[in-house]
Amino acid sequence: MELIDTHCHLFYDDLKNDLDIVLNRANELGVNRFICVGTNMEDSRECLGLAETYENIYASVGVHPHDAKDAP
Numbered sequence: 001m002e003l004i005d006t007h008c009h010l011f012y013d014d015l016k017n018d019l020d021i022v023l024n025r026a027n028e029l030g031v032n033r034f035i036c037v038g039t040n041m042e043d044s045r046e047c048l049g050l051a052e053t054y055e056n057i058y059a060s061v062g063v064h065p066h067d068a069k070d071a072p
Contacts, residue, residue: 004033010057011036011046023054032056039064041071 005026009015015022026032036051037060038044044061051059063071 001030002033003029003031004035005031006035007037008034009037009043010034010050011038011043016046019050023056034058035060038062040067 010019010022023034026034034057036047036057038047040063044059044063047057047059047061050057
């Protein structure tokens with residue numbers, strides 16, 4: 001069975017700084033695909049960068065309603 005983390009923020013510093021370790025640990029537990037969720041423009045760009053770098057990370061980009069007032 002394939003497990004997919006459908007909502008993660010892999011750009012958070014505590015995850016991003018050790019991302020290969022985080023992904024390997026998840027893979028050992030059966031999670032092998034990830035949807036990185038951006039909630040503002042900056043986070044969405046980070047998700048896109050991760051998706052371009054890792055074949056098992058996909059990006060969901062957008063602006064969360066709480067961040068909409070600051071969006072361009």
